[in-house]
Amino acid sequence: MSGNLYVGVDLGGTTIKAGLCDETGKLLHTYEGQTGSGRGVDAILQNIAAYVRTLVAESSYSMDQVVGIGAGLPGFLDLENGIVKFSPNVPFRNTPIKQYLEQELQKPVVINNDANVAALGEAWGGAGAGIPNAVCYTLGTGVGGGIIIEGRLYSGFSGMAGELGHMALVPDLEAIQCGCGQMGCLETVSSATGIVRMANDAVYRGDKTSLQLLDNLTAKDVFDAARAGDEVALRIVNRAAYYLGKSMTMLATIINPQRFIIGGGVSKAGEVLFRPIREYFYEHTAAAAREDVDIIPAQLGNDAGVIGAAGLVLHMQ
Amino acid sequence: MSGNLYVGVDLGGTTIKAGLCDETGKLLHTYEGQTGSGRGVDAILQNIAAYVRTLVAESSYSMDQVVGIGAGLPGFLDLENGIVKFSPNVPFRNTPIKQYLEQELQKPVVINNDANVAALGEAWGGAGAGIPNAVCYTLGTGVGGGIIIEGRLYSGFSGMAGELGHMALVPDLEAIQCGCGQMGCLETVSSATGIVRMANDAVYRGDKTSLQLLDNLTAKDVFDAARAGDEVALRIVNRAAYYLGKSMTMLATIINPQRFIIGGGVSKAGEVLFRPIREYFYEHTAAAAREDVDIIPAQLGNDAGVIGAAGLVLHMQ
Numbered sequence: 143m144s145g146n147l148y149v150g151v152d153l154g155g156t157t158i159k160a161g162l163c164d165e166t167g168k169l170l171h172t173y174e175g176q177t178g179s180g181r182g183v184d185a186i187l188q189n190i191a192a193y194v195r196t197l198v199a200e201s202s203y204s205m206d207q208v209v210g211i212g213a214g215l216p217g218f219l220d221l222e223n224g225i226v227k228f229s230p231n232v233p234f235r236n237t238p239i240k241q242y243l244e245q246e247l248q249k250p251v252v253i254n255n256d257a258n259v260a261a262l263g264e265a266w267g268g269a270g271a272g273i274p275n276a277v278c279y280t281l282g283t284g285v286g287g288g289i290i291i292e293g294r295l296y297s298g299f300s301g302m303a304g305e306l307g308h309m310a311l312v313p314d315l316e317a318i319q320c321g322c323g324q325m326g327c328l329e330t331v332s333s334a335t336g337i338v339r340m341a342n343d344a345v346y347r348g349d350k351t352s353l354q355l356l357d358n359l360t361a362k363d364v365f366d367a368a369r370a371g372d373e374v375a376l377r378i379v380n381r382a383a384y385y386l387g388k389s390m391t392m393l394a395t396i397i398n399p400q401r402f403i404i405g406g407g408v409s410k411a412g413e414v415l416f417r418p419i420r421e422y423f424y425e426h427t428a429a430a431a432r433e434d435v436d437i438i439p440a441q442l443g444n445d446a447g448v449i450g451a452a453g454l455v456l457h458m459q
Numbered sequence: 460m461s462g463n464l465y466v467g468v469d470l471g472g473t474t475i476k477a478g479l480c481d482e483t484g485k486l487l488h489t490y491e492g493q494t495g496s497g498r499g500v501d502a503i504l505q506n507i508a509a510y511v512r513t514l515v516a517e518s519s520y521s522m523d524q525v526v527g528i529g530a531g532l533p534g535f536l537d538l539e540n541g542i543v544k545f546s547p548n549v550p551f552r553n554t555p556i557k558q559y560l561e562q563e564l565q566k567p568v569v570i571n572n573d574a575n576v577a578a579l580g581e582a583w584g585g586a587g588a589g590i591p592n593a594v595c596y597t598l599g600t601g602v603g604g605g606i607i608i609e610g611r612l613y614s615g616f617s618g619m620a621g622e623l624g625h626m627a628l629v630p631d632l633e634a635i636q637c638g639c640g641q642m643g644c645l646e647t648v649s650s651a652t653g654i655v656r657m658a659n660d661a662v663y664r665g666d667k668t669s670l671q672l673l674d675n676l677t678a679k680d681v682f683d684a685a686r687a688g689d690e691v692a693l694r695i696v697n698r699a700a701y702y703l704g705k706s707m708t709m710l711a712t713i714i715n716p717q718r719f720i721i722g723g724g725v726s727k728a729g730e731v732l733f734r735p736i737r738e739y740f741y742e743h744t745a746a747a748a749r750e751d752v753d754i755i756p757a758q759l760g761n762d763a764g765v766i767g768a769a770g771l772v773l774h775m776q
Contacts, residue, residue, distance in 0.1 A: 218747070275616050289714070291608055298715025299592050302748040305712045310705075310743070313630040322745060388627075395622045396713060397606070398615025426627070428639060430535070431619040 147203055149194055149249075150263075150451030151213040152256070155179055155231030158190055160197040161448030162208075165456065167267025169449055173197035179232050186232060187239065191246040210250040211243060212454030214259030214447050221301045224253050252454040254295065256447060258304055260405070261288020262295040262457065263450025268442040269403045276401040277393055278440070279306055279386070281408035284321075285329035289397065294457040295450075307333065309389050328389050332382040334361040334408050340378045349374045365411040379411070380418050387422025394423075394431040405440025412439075464520055466511055466566075467580075467768030468530040469573070472496055472548030475507055477514040478765030479525075482773065484584025486766055490514035496549050503549060504556065508563040527567040528560060529771030531576030531764050538618045541570050569771040571612065573764060575621055577722070578605020579612040579774065580767025585759040586720045593718040594710055595757070596623060596703070598725035601638075602646035606714065611774040612767075624650065628705050645706050649699040651678040651725050657695045666691045682728040696728070697735050704739025711740070711748040722757025729756075 145164060152159040154177060161172045175193045178185045190213070198205050217229030224240020226232075243251045254262075261278035265288070270276040274293045280286035287306030289296045296303050307329035308322050317326030330336050341364045345354050351374035352367050353359060367375035390402050402423075409415070420437050427435075442449060462481060469476040471494060478489045492510045495502045507530070515522050534546030541557020543549075560568045571579075578595035582605070587593040591610045597603035604623030606613045613620050624646035625639050634643030647653050658681045662671050668691035669684050670676060684692035707719050719740075726732070737754050744752075759766060 291613065296608065296714065298748075299717035299752065300715060300747050300750065302711070302715040302745065303713065305715075305745070305748070308712050308745065309709060310712075313632075315630075315632075324743065324745075392626060392709065393713065394619070395625050395627075396620065396710065397613070398617060398620040398622075400616035426641065428619065428622070428625065428641075430617050431615075431622070433617065435616065 145207065146209045147207045148452035148455045149197065149208055149211040150259075150448040150453070151190055151194065151211065152259070152447035152451055153177065153190065153213060153215050153232065155216070158193055159448050160190075160193045161445070161452060162197055162201055162203065163267070163449055163452035167263070167271065167449055167453060169267070169445055170203070171197060171201035172445075172448060173200060177232060183233055183237055186234075187237075187242050187246075190239075191243060194247060208249055210252065210455035211247060212259070212451040213239065213243070213251065213253045214256040214451040214454075215239070215253055216256050219253055219255055219301060221254060221297060224251060226253075250455070254297065254451075254454055255301070257286030258288040258295055258297065259450035259454065260286070260446040261304065261403075261450065262290065262453045263446035263448070264403050264405060264440045264442055265290040265295075266293075266453040266457070267449045268446060269438055269440050270401055273401045275397070275399045276403060277306070277390075277397070277399045278403040278405065279409075280406035281333060281404060282406040283333060283335055285333045286406070289399075291397070295454070306389060306393075309392065311385050311388050311392070328385055332386050332408075337361040337364050337378060337382050337408070340381065341375070344374050344378065351375060361408055361411075365414055369414050379414055383415055383418035384422055387419045387426070390419070390423045390437065391426045394427045394435065398431050400435055402435070402437040403440050404437065405442075405446065409439050462524070463526045464524040465769035465772045466514065466525055466528040467765040467770070468507055468511065468528065469576070469764035469768055470494065470507065470530060470532050470549065472533070475510055476765050477507075477510045478762070478769060479514055479518055479520065480584070480766055480769035484580070484588065484766055484770060486584070486762055487520070488514060488518035489762075489765060490517060494549060500550055500552075500554055503551075504554075504559050504563075507556075508560060511564060525566055527569065527772035528564060529576070529768040530556065530560070530568065530570045531573040531768040531771075532556070532570055533573050536570055536572055536618060538571060538614060541568060543570075567772070571614065571768075571771055572618070574603030575605040575612055575614065576767040576771065577603070577763040578621065578720075578767065579607065579770045580763035580765070581720050581722060581757045581759055582607040582610075582612075583770040583774070584766045585763060586755055586757050587718055590718045592714070592716045593720060594623070594707075594714070594716045595720040595722065596726075597723040598650060598721060599723040600650060600652055602650045603723070606716075608714070612771070623706060626706050626709065628702050628709070645702055649703050649725075654678040654681050654695060654699050654725070657698065658692070661691050661695065668692060678725055678728075682731055686731050696731055700732055700735035701739055704736045704743070707736070707740045707754065708743045711744045711752065715748050717752055719752070719754040720757050721754065722759075722763065726756050
């Protein structure tokens, strides 16, 4: 019952998840409650503080052992001052969450964006444990990312580091515009959204594929069809994998990580996705930047968020 | 006469340059001597040690103040063990330079490759002074690079980080093969060699350009012609700048530095090169990753190597 502990908070639009971790990133206890977005900013802040207190009270540990609290938050953040400038999912506008929680809980508080925090969780307590230099992808509706350098989450000059989904890798001739305004971002082809778009395009133009028989195509449908040998589905999966591999070759040239970790819903596709990613990477990357480098699935699932948030405390500057 | 001092060694095929720096990266004294490559590995190692001793003896400082010695070396290195595996310019083959110099000079020794070391020099004592997160380009025969993270040179898992010249950015349809074997590397278009190649191609196919009147075209000729309004030369310079800008947008998305520093012979071209780079970067980079980010020339010239080598000591892990 001794040793330092770290609290992580994963704030979503519907629920707030809080978790207590030890120094190795092991999750000791969790508590989940409603966000209460409808009741305004103050209610949400009070809920976070209350859930952290409940989390610790329910566990067999004491608040004295808690070194600090990390929070993974959706939206645009001022990391240095701990302010949520704007969030799409909760009604925060220039909300000084760090100041509020530090006053309320009398512990240091660190914040970071939820994609980066999930990456840190995987790197610290999941598929990247023991690997100081790693890159984590989250393949879902979009493509998120996080870069771990010397065991710490790297945020860059203005908190924008690790925006892997917005690497503009698709050549202009085959690029479409991304939600961010740029052309040819990785997430236009390698997210669930991108895969479904390519599948719908193929069906619409009459490509001969089993996908034609399905309504409301999902990325999982495309992976299932590819696994069953559907050539159109395979071509789509290979295209998503091609640009993921290309992004990894680019990252190997720039920051030369030891491990690439792929999480998020799309990563559950397994070998049908991982095999062509690895093939591209090992074929195109300079020998010294690919030897002993691996590309593996994430391990933590939904817990990556709270674990990574707790890890912010240990890995803050 | 008090305070810690750092020695940097810049090993070239012809000369060895040694420099003494204070804690701020200020170069206090230098000494230069022949490499003596023709006399074999032992002679070169002895020369390095002798020049370091002479450097300190000539200065008004003492060896007691020297905290350690850094060396910037050409070739493939084993950073951890301080071994030069192979070098194109000096006859080193699996040469344990760190071990030799530590024994000979009784000071800790750190090595890194010469392009990275020049980048650290600029970042520490030159155009990046006071900027913890920066990226340095060296535009010469090739395109070298170095990445500074939290004030330290970042080498990556296997010493391959910062190989900016080998970012594969040119689309396949217009790519040529790079010396490294890949297609479309940045240095195929944005190095002096790449610029001269594009100019020779233009002359050969009969493009209407003042460059037709010159023998043995150099990159400087192309920049001079572009500045004088030659449209073919301008197109070539803009192409070199376009891919440099594209690489910076990519780096902003991945590691979000505060400053890009461009050095090397080609960077002396000035505004005719810098203006289109900045235009590309500011037009294509996400607002949060471009605001307060600047793109400026290197300041140190040839001294960047010794200063950066000295800086390795201060910035080693």
